[in-house]
Amino acid sequence: MHRVVVIVDANSNPFELGCATEVFGLRRTGELGRELYDFALCSPDPATLMRDGFFTLTGVAGLEAAEDADTLIVPNRPDVEVPRRPAVLETVRRAHARGARLVGFCSGAFTLAEAGVLEGRRATAHWQWADAFRTRFPGVRLEPDVLFVDDGDILTAAGSAAALDLGLHLVRRDHGAEAANAVSRRLVFAAHRDGGQRQFVERPVPDVPDESLAPVLAWAQERLGEPLTVDDLAARAAVSAATLHRRFRAQLGTTPLAWLTGERVALACRLIERGESRFEVVARRSGLGTAANLRARLHRETGLSPSAYRHRFGPA
Missing domain, CATH: 3.40.50.880 (Class I glutamine amidotransferase (GATase) domain)
Structure with a gap:
C-alpha cells in the first residue's frame, strides 16, 4: 500500500x-x-x-x-x-x-x-x-x-x-x-475547483456583486451529454454571453467553455471507471463528441490515453 x-x-x-x-x-x-x-x-x-x-x-x-x-x-x-x-x-x-x-x-x-x-x-x-x-x-x-x-x-x-x-x-x-x-x-468539498488563487487575492468589492452561478452549473452538469454551448449557458442564466464570461472569471477564475470541458472529461473518467469500454460511447455520453476528442482531452487532463486510463482505473 x-x-x-x-x-x-x-x-x-x-x-x-x-x-x-x-x-x-x-x-x-x-x-x-x-x-x-x-x-x-x-x-x-x-x-x-x-x-x-x-x-x-x-x-x-x-x-x-x-x-x-x-x-x-x-x-x-x-x-x-x-x-x-x-x-x-x-x-x-x-x-x-x-x-x-x-x-x-x-x-x-x-x-x-x-x-x-x-x-x-x-x-x-x-x-x-x-x-x-x-x-x-x-x-x-x-x-x-x-x-x-x-x-x-x-x-x-x-x-x-x-x-x-x-x-x-x-x-x-x-x-x-x-x-x-x-x-x-x-x-463535503468539491472534487475539482476550477480557476486559481487569483480569485482570492484581496481586491475591492464591486458595488453590485454578480449573482451566483450555482443554478446554471447544476443545470449544465445534468446535461453534459447534450450539445451544450456557451450561448446555451448564457440563455439559461438569462444573461449575455459576455456577462456570463465575466461572471465565470470573477467567481470561478475560468471561462464557461473551459469549465464545461473539464466537467465532461470528469464524466468520461467516471464512465470508464465504471466499466464502459466503448470509447465512442464514452465520448458521446460525456459530450466530448468523438473518440479522437476524448483521447486528446483525457490525455491533456490526466496524461493518459483512454486505454491506459481504463487499464489503470477500470474495473478489475
Whole structure:
C-alpha cells in the first residue's frame, strides 16, 4: 500500500495537517470498501509545539519514519523567513534522491526550495508570499495564479484550503476519479475547483456583486451529454454571453467553455471507471463528441490515453 508520511515541525500549521489526515489517513472501507493509503506522522522532536502554541503534538514517530515514505508531505508554517532545521531538510533531500513523491502545502514550498529540490522546477505558494518566494528562490518557476502545481514527483498547493484540492488531485491520480469523488463527498468539498488563487487575492468589492452561478452549473452538469454551448449557458442564466464570461472569471477564475470541458472529461473518467469500454460511447455520453476528442482531452487532463486510463482505473 502506498505510504504517505507527514513531517510535523515546530510551529507547523494545524489546518494543513488536518487536511492531510482527512484525505490520506482516514479509513475508507465505508465509502470504497478498501483502504487507499498507509498513513503516518513524524517529527524531529518527541513533543512539537504547533502554530502559535495552539497545542503540542506528541506520540508520533521520529524522522526515521520518513525513510520509507512513497509520498512525503513536508512541514509548513507561517514564519517563512526562519530557516528550516537541517535534519528536516536532509530528510527531504534523501526522500527526493530515492524517488519519493514530495508535497508542500502553502508555505511548504519554502521547505522544498530550502532543501534545493525545486531548482528549475515549477511550484506555487500562497499569493501573500509570492514576492518573498521569488526574491529568495529566483531559480524556481513560481506560478502564483493556480491552486496547485503538479510537476510530476513534486507537487505544491497555494494555500491552506488548496491542500484539499491537491490532496484530492493526488487521490484522483493514484486511484481514479471515482475514488476522489468518494473522498470529496466525505469531506463535503468539491472534487475539482476550477480557476486559481487569483480569485482570492484581496481586491475591492464591486458595488453590485454578480449573482451566483450555482443554478446554471447544476443545470449544465445534468446535461453534459447534450450539445451544450456557451450561448446555451448564457440563455439559461438569462444573461449575455459576455456577462456570463465575466461572471465565470470573477467567481470561478475560468471561462464557461473551459469549465464545461473539464466537467465532461470528469464524466468520461467516471464512465470508464465504471466499466464502459466503448470509447465512442464514452465520448458521446460525456459530450466530448468523438473518440479522437476524448483521447486528446483525457490525455491533456490526466496524461493518459483512454486505454491506459481504463487499464489503470477500470474495473478489475
